[in-house]
Amino acid sequence: MQLPLYSGIRLEPVKTIDIDVITKDFFTKIPDPLILEQRVKFGTSGHRGISLDASFTMRHVVAITQAVVEYRRMAGITGPIFVGNDTHILSILSLQVVLSVLLRAGCEVHIDKYAVYTPTPAISRAIIRHNREHSHQADGLIITPSHNPPEDGGIKYNPTHGGPAGTEATAFIERRANEILESKAEPSIFMLADKPHTSPLLKAVDICVGYVEDLSKVIDIQTIKESGVRLAVDPMGGASGHYWQVIKNIYGLNIKIVNPVTDPHFSFIPPDEDGIVRMDCSSAFSMASLIEYMKQHKQDIGVANDPDGDRHGIVLPGHGLISPNLFLAIAANYLITHRANWTRNAGIGKTVVTSDIISQVAKQHSYFVDDTPVGFKWFVNGLHSSELMFAGEESSGATFADMNGDCWTTDKDGILLCLLAAEIMAKTGMTILEYGESIGLSAPHYVRKTYPISPEKIAALKGITPEMFKGKVIAGGRVEQAFTEAPGRRGAHIGGVKVRLDNGWFAFRPSGTEPVYKIYAESTLSRKHRDQLVEEVNRIIEYMLP
Template sequence: MTVHQHAGKKARPEDRINIPKVVSDYFLKTPNVNHETEQVSFGTSGHRGSSLKSSFNENHILAIVQAVVEYRKKQGFDGPLYLGKDTHALSEPAFNTAISVLIANDVPVVIQADEGYTPTPVISRLIISHNQTQTTTADGLIITPSHNPPADGGIKYNPPHGGPAEGDITKVIEQRANELLAAELEGVLDVAIEEAMASSLLFKQDFIQLYVDQLDQVIDMQAIAKAGVTIGVDPLGGSGIEYWPVIAKKYGINIDVVNPVVDASFAFMPLDKDGKIRMDCSSPYAMAGLIELKDKFDIAVGNDPDFDRHGIVTKSGGLMNPNHYLAVAINYLMTNRDWPAKAKIGKTLVSSSLIDRVAKKLNKPLAEVPVGFKWFVDGLQDATYAFGGEESAGASFIAKDGSCWTTDKDGFIMALLAAEILAVTGKDPYQHYLVLVDELGKPCYGRVEAVASSMQKKILTNMSPDMITVTELAGEKITQVLSHAPGNNAAIGGLKVETDNGWFAARPSGTEDIYKIYAESFIDQTHLEIIIEEAQSIVGDVFKAAGL
């Protein structure tokens, strides 16, 4: 993709959204259930869309939340539902809609004390803590489209394990929600928001203090404070913005929130690679402002609006590639925590093979799973996984004592871990990365996208190894062709082709009419480009064989 001429530069007036229109369209536009793009559709992390496109409107939330209520009732979940929201413009009205439906259905709801924002990892932690200590069974909803542009909205369901709902759960919710939409919401119960907010079923708690007070169970906060590590934080206007000052005060850590602004238009953001406003904390373009300040802090960090992703900036190397940081984090944790030797390292199959090499070096078991954090939930819950991470800068790991921390991605602990690594070892994460690649080889990683029809996406989803007729990739013998992840034998919804020094994976997008090719080379950039070129040719041949 060509880099937009304004990428990395502050958003212009013409780049900003019309917030009043985005919010009014949430209430005024009604989705056409006969249009696939306007139906409820759960991807790898909930339903996302835009009110402007009739894909995220009041009717969607009414139907989805009613479907969740019916699901949890059938499952016998009798505890509270923890409800969180991020700072997108559509999150506020969707939050109120959700409360109205939940209260009308006699569901006890717990929200942040000041009706403020709540990050995804906090909801996960609250669910886990409740279900470990109480006799009732809690679950949760988070109103967020993650790092998506300002006009988007999203909602995701976390069942009692605290992590993203599995596919068999989301299919039930999705199907029922679309039935309710088709029935013009007959069967949906809701009450006026004033009545809901005054209900005895609505409870308010200080989520911030509850979460912050437990952080030293998973991060060596004392080491960070003692070493005097300075941390610059850009919350990118996200839901964790009020947490950082509390963390600083509680643990005596030198934290400077360099951007304290919450603005639903995210007008303070530098534009992303494609010229859009996108709160992607792993993008050097979106993180341009923080990168400029890197020399002011020992470690600088950023997070996306729901704080399930992390961006790490070091003095020595600038913004770290998410794959590189995952490898460093795993190497550090596995050598500085007293965890069970059999606890696995979890990675998605499109994450860097540098992680595989780290696991082999440390003689630790590795589990490679399909794309989606939901595949790590069970392992993190019972601590058979010590770590689970994705190439898209999302990860979590178990507590210092080997118990479950969160079963969803936690941008706070991944950010604070970077400071702990520096405090304990005297080297920042990028310096550790240089040591790793000197020993294990330097990866070159890339990802490309291409337009794909629904039929082409279906072909890709159901690809099998026998569809690959070539025996070499970029001059190397193909050693393995995978349609199922080796870590759990789950279908990957695409294909991965491997050689000794490179690989590519092709899979369709769950939310857009595109397919993605991920690739990596341990030889050089030129070899990577050849892998990508040949991967595109291989996928093209599969389409041709299918008459597409």
């Protein structure tokens, strides 16, 4: 594949998006519920879209928030609802809309009194903390399209367990929100309050400092401090920036925030492999600025988070971005061997498109593996009940139990994983890769590739069945197994197909958040064979599509 000219090259600050146009479209465009792309659709992490094509507008946000209000009533949720948002322009615009709808409905709303932006893991932690101490249970709304491009918008709901909502909740919210969009009898619902911040139901509470202070329950902060590990942090223009400053101030860690800028243009982010700007800390292209910084400055480790702080990226000087799958395996092994109070014979959660090396680590230490579809919602019950001590996915999202084996968060926590990387270095006296080598772990021959797809072809892609691959030889490997249901303890459709060969595996699925499909592949032979496998699988898919 020929890369776009500017892939991985840092852009000079320019207007990558037109804020005025995005804002105007957000407030004025009226989605047509008869057009599939303009309906509310909860993917792997809430509803996402853009205002330019009327797939994410003020009306979507009103309808989704009102549907959440009705779901709370149906579910008997009577506590406060925590609201957080990241730094995308549509997140900033949507915050006032969400507050207006919630307050008009009589909900008690909690926002952070210390930070303008609140990352996903802080909301998850706040829900869990509140619900351990109060009988009136809380839930949360997080306004974010995660790592998606600057023009994108998103909103997701975390119920009382603190993690991404399950299928039952999202099905209700999606259905009811679309009914609201379709209804001509409810025009007043789109009339917003002028000054939601004056409502007595809106409470400014401590979310940030409480989260940061609790980090000492899950990370060996003292060892990091005593070691003097030099940590370069790139919040990638996102909500974690203020949190990292508070971490530095409270604990006195040797932290250098290399890019403190918050700008919804995100013009300081290099384009991804396909030329599109994404704040994706699992991509070496998007992380090019931090990788270059680490070459020129004396820092021991570089870390980054995406705009809502639920993903992590780890960079070493002289090496670059560590393979996300490798770091997950190293992290799991370190935690199992350095958390004396963790439940023995507990579980490790991974998605079916995550590398097999995580399974190998789990089995080595007699932990069971919960192999799930893509989406962190599949880990929530296991994390909340402390059945799972660690859960992670290949896109650099993970969380784990605290020092006592109790639930920390039920959503991804990128800040946590970055601090864990510092702890590993501080505790072992080795770099992340040196520690990995000492326990026999090295980067797998793994890759994830993304390809554009039109909406009308997504249905055809979903129609490809495992039977189409049985008995075949692909890239020199004989098909041993093909399936669409995750082999984990909760078993569910994976949203695509996974095929195991006698020399590796591959999987493909449409994205739940972008008009693309993804191919994942891992070879037991070599990188060359891995690339050959991806090319052949993509040719097969293109042949099968109309």
